[in-house]
Amino acid sequence: QIELKHGSHRIGKRTDAVMQKWRGYGLGQFIHWGLYAIPGGEWNGKQYNGAAEWIRSWNGIPKSTYDSLIYKFNPVNFNAEEWAVTAKQMGARYVTITTKHHDGFCLWPSKYTRYTIANSPWKKDIMKPLVDAYDKQGIDVILYFSVMDWNHPGWRYDIKTKEDSIAFEGFKQFTRNQLLELLTLYPTAKGLWFDGTWDKSWIKQAAFADELETEMRKFRPGLIIGSRFRADENGKRHFDSNGVLMGDYEQGWERKIPNKIEDVHGNDWDCVMTVPENQWGYNKAWKGHIKTRNELLEMTAKCVSLGGNFVLNFGPQGDGAIRKEEKQLAAQIGDWMKTNSEAIYNCEYAGLEKQDWGYFTKKTGSDKLYMIVFNVPVSGALKVKLPANTSIGKSYLLAQPAQLLNAEEISGTEYFIHLKNTAAGNPFVVVLEPTAKKASGNTYDKAKT
Ligand SMILES: COc1ccc([C@@H]2N[C@@H](C)[C@@H](O)[C@H]2O)cc1
Numbered sequence: 001q002i003e004l005k006h007g008s009h010r011i012g013k014r015t016d017a018v019m020q021k022w023r024g025y026g027l028g029q030f031i032h033w034g035l036y037a038i039p040g041g042e043w044n045g046k047q048y049n050g051a052a053e054w055i056r057s058w059n060g061i062p063k064s065t066y067d068s069l070i071y072k073f074n075p076v077n078f079n080a081e082e083w084a085v086t087a088k089q090m091g092a093r094y095v096t097i098t099t100k101h102h103d104g105f106c107l108w109p110s111k112y113t114r115y116t117i118a119n120s121p122w123k124k125d126i127m128k129p130l131v132d133a134y135d136k137q138g139i140d141v142i143l144y145f146s147v148m149d150w151n152h153p154g155w156r157y158d159i160k161t162k163e164d165s166i167a168f169e170g171f172k173q174f175t176r177n178q179l180l181e182l183l184t185l186y187p188t189a190k191g192l193w194f195d196g197t198w199d200k201s202w203i204k205q206a207a208f209a210d211e212l213e214t215e216m217r218k219f220r221p222g223l224i225i226g227s228r229f230r231a232d233e234n235g236k237r238h239f240d241s242n243g244v245l246m247g248d249y250e251q252g253w254e255r256k257i258p259n260k261i262e263d264v265h266g267n268d269w270d271c272v273m274t275v276p277e278n279q280w281g282y283n284k285a286w287k288g289h290i291k292t293r294n295e296l297l298e299m300t301a302k303c304v305s306l307g308g309n310f311v312l313n314f315g316p317q318g319d320g321a322i323r324k325e326e327k328q329l330a331a332q333i334g335d336w337m338k339t340n341s342e343a344i345y346n347c348e349y350a351g352l353e354k355q356d357w358g359y360f361t362k363k364t365g366s367d368k369l370y371m372i373v374f375n376v377p378v379s380g381a382l383k384v385k386l387p388a389n390t391s392i393g394k395s396y397l398l399a400q401p402a403q404l405l406n407a408e409e410i411s412g413t414e415y416f417i418h419l420k421n422t423a424a425g426n427p428f429v430v431v432l433e434p435t436a437k438k439a440s441g442n443t444y445d446k447a448k449t
Contacts, residue, residue: 006210007232007240013268014248018190018222022249023268024346024364025093025140026304027337028311030272031083031130032098032144032280035069035105038318041283052315053281056103056150067115067151070105074121078320084133086314086322090330091337093345094140096193096272096311097130099182101144101281104151108185112177115151131186140190142224143182147175148196158200168201176212183220191224192216193251198237206233213247226251226270257299258306261349270309273299275329282315286325293332294374297427298358300333300344301372305359307349336427339399343370343429353385358427369432370398371417376424381408381416386434388413393435397428405430 013019032053039061041052048058056066087095100106107126109118117126127143134141149155154171156164179192196202202209209230217223228251232240238252239245249268255278257271258264273296274280277288291299296312303310312333314326337344343361350360350369358374371382384407386392392407395417406418417430 002234002241004232004234004241006206006230007236007242008244008246009214010248011244012266016222019224019248019268021140022094022190022224022309023307023348025309026341026344026347027090027092027300027333028094028096028142028270028309029087029090029092029139030096030144030280030311030313031316032101032282032313033126033316034098034101034107034281035066035073035103036101037282037316038069038072039066040318041279041281041285047285047287051278051280052283053101053103053279055281063150066103070115070120072121073105073117073318075318075320077317078122078126080126080129080133081136083130083314083316083322084137084139086327086330087134087139088137089334090312091334091341091344092139092312094142094190094309094311095134096142096144097127097134098144098146099127100146100149100178102146102148102150102196104149104155106178108182110178110181112174112181113152127182127186131188135188141186141188142191142193143186143189144193144195145179145182146196147194147202148199149175156201159204164201172205172208176215179212179216180219183216183223187220189220190222191226191248192229193226194229197228197230203231203235203237206231206235224248228252253308257302258308260354261306264306264308268307270311271299271303272311272313274313275326280313280315282317282323290325293329293336294427296329296333297336298374301359301361301374301427304344304347304361305349305354305372340372340427340429342398343372343431355383355385357382367434369434371430371432372427373424373430374427376419376422378422379416380419380422382419382430384415384417384432386413386415389437390434391415391437392417392432394431394433396431398431399428401431407432 036053048055106116110116154167156168225247227238227247231237234241245267253271276286300310346364347361348364350362352360359372361370395405395407408416
């Protein structure tokens with residue numbers, strides 16, 4: 001145990017109601033929107049190979065030319081209601097929205113910089129209509145905020161000189177001012193999703209960031225802040241020098257999903273995922289592999305089966321419309337969630353051995369188990385291993401609860417759930433209602449070897 005002043009201030013999961021609700025969300029939406037949506041990954045007919053929201057860092061565009069995009073931001077097709085309804089149709093229970101990405105452009109009329117929506121042709125606050133529209137759909141809002149801010153004169157990647165230090169002090173106050181401003185303007189926001197916190201300049205601010213986190217939590221009791229916000233005094237990020245998670249949930253699962261329960265170290269976590277390989281902001285040319293509905297459903301099931309949430313990214317166009325491919329995916333996912341969301345919402349890690357047919361989830365606060373099936377075996381028999389003192393009371397398709405399935409005991413703790421129909425074209429859910437096991441005669445001796 002290393003003595004730490006600015007390490008984690010909590011061991012284990014938060015147990016309050018706000019975090020318990022967050023834990024049960026299951027499926028979320030990420031929105032990346034800003035000036036980068038105007039070029040959409042292309043400039044003067046040339047395509048930028050990186051992620052579209054990073055196009056400013058491309059030496060194919062003079063920085064000042066990119067920064068002048070503020071004078072072109074006029075999203076005439078922006079409709080907050082439409083975005084929120086799309087998320088509702090998908091079955092998202094929370095949304096994380098970029099208030100300010102690395103380019104420093106603020107989607108709210110911040111008092112602390114001119115580089116905001118207020119000085120664009122659009123003029124009006126974007127965040128307020130969005131927060132209100134998502135609140136109206138019953139979808140909780142988390143505010144994404146990039147500490148790294150390429151527009152602010154005080155930003156530094158590292159603090160090397162006296163001048164750096166003086167400039168960065170101003171930048172730190174600016175950052176604090178903006179965060180308290182966001183919490184004041186959008187009081188229904190449930191949390192802050194920090195990004196752009198990996199550079200040495202910010203890592204060196206362990207004390208400042210720790211005090212700021214404490215101040216924000218006091219300002220907004222219940223506020224949810226992930227592990228990416230701050231480093232401890234030894235520069236350790238996400239996990240402090242004693243290996244304890246910083247913040248309320250692990251924020252390291254970006255475009256990747258844990259494989260086994262040990263990978264999540266007993267913490268809350270969410271995975272944020274792009275539809276293409278690596279595009280958060282709108283990119284005209286969706287090159288490479290575009291994930292399908294079934295892939296995204298499997299990612300959702302896998303995340304929930306390991307105790308996390310899956311957050312799918314949408315990158316609205318520069319005119320404010322959501323691209324048709326994302327709308328289609330939202331509708332396809334939502335169509336599946338309409339029948340099967342009981343196996344996703346307020347579910348958790350079931351503690352059972354993973355089987356090839358798919359993923360187990362367990363309803364929080366109940367013994368009810370769900371089998372989310374993606375791979376039907378040629379035998380039509382789904383293997384289930386239960387703890388010794390448990391057997392299967394009832395099993396049935398979530399979509400046809402009246403039709404009981406035959407659960408055959410094949411050894412003390414193993415069962416086969418026999419499917420009637422093995423030609424499933426879609427992922428489906430089998431419900432298991434376990435019961436205490438009656439001591440049954442057929443206990444087979446273990447082979448002597
Ligand atoms: C390789 O370094 C980065 C840095 C920032 C990111 C940002 N985090 C995602 C949530 C997006 O905002 C992306 O721009 C991704 C990769």
